[in-house]
Amino acid sequence: ETGVTQTPRHLVMGMTNKKSLKCEQHLGHNAMYWYKQSAKKPLELMFVYSLEERVENNSVPSRFSPECPNSSHLFLHLHTLQPEDSALYLCASSQAAGPAVEQYFGPGTRLTVT
Amino acid sequence: AQKITQTQPGMFVQEKEAVTLDCTYDTSDQSYGLFWYKQPSSGEMIFLIYQGSYDEQNATEGRYSLNFQKARKSTNLVISASQLGDSAMYFCAISLVTSYGKLTFGQGTILTVHP
Numbered sequence: 001e002t003g004v005t006q007t008p009r010h011l012v013m014g015m016t017n018k019k020s021l022k023c024e025q026h027l028g029h030n031a032m033y034w035y036k037q038s039a040k041k042p043l044e045l046m047f048v049y050s051l052e053e054r055v056e057n058n059s060v061p062s063r064f065s066p067e068c069p070n071s072s073h074l075f076l077h078l079h080t081l082q083p084e085d086s087a088l089y090l091c092a093s094s095q096a097a098g099p100a101v102e103q104y105f106g107p108g109t110r111l112t113v114t
Numbered sequence: 115a116q117k118i119t120q121t122q123p124g125m126f127v128q129e130k131e132a133v134t135l136d137c138t139y140d141t142s143d144q145s146y147g148l149f150w151y152k153q154p155s156s157g158e159m160i161f162l163i164y165q166g167s168y169d170e171q172n173a174t175e176g177r178y179s180l181n182f183q184k185a186r187k188s189t190n191l192v193i194s195a196s197q198l199g200d201s202a203m204y205f206c207a208i209s210l211v212t213s214y215g216k217l218t219f220g221q222g223t224i225l226t227v228h229p
Contacts, residue, residue, distance in 0.1 A: 031214075031215060033215070035217075041221075042118070042205075042218075042219040042220060042221050042222070043159075043205070043207075043217070043219040045216050045217065045218075048214050048215060048216060050214065050215075055214045056213075056214050056216055058216070088157055090157075090159060092159070094215055096215070097214040097215040098209075098211075098214075098215050099145070099146060099147045099209040099210055099211045099213065099215060100147045100164070100166055100209075101147075101215060102149065102161040102164055103161070103215070103217060104161065105151075105158055105159035105160075105161075106158065107156065107157055107158045108157040108158065110157070
């Protein structure tokens, strides 16, 4: 595997379900990110992890719970979601959490909440 | 707070021609980075090119170049010799020194390359 991978690629869940999104980076990076891309809205940053420590939480509802067990893995735990949470969830990684460092994105998980 | 504006929802270009995608930004910070990403229909965001706020030269990367006008707060992407594979959504983004790498994206421009 190379780059940034995300599983699953597609997920349909009911509002009472609990599921998790997984992201893995094979680039030796130290920072990882979760973004949300809704229809007709710009990408929105959700969380930033630097060296496994959360450094940014962009006012995300508590029904989204991130976890970064090591610098290569990032999870997004989902519970009691709403239909408006349906979106493409993108994971990214970068060498460091800084302004002049390009981020490498995974293919995304297309989430549908029914 | 920083803001990115892409005023062209859609653009069309003939294969082998050049095209310019517009991007303006708004920030009171003096130190920041500007990025362009490409998103094909597959969904993955692909990094294209970067410009630092203190870079005096316009960034270039293969067929991609930036027309960076700091005083006007604009950073337009020029794609030369367009190819059919360039058809995608293009996003401009800004990252501030103070923001732990947080990228703030514009709404995007859909580029369609005609044969």
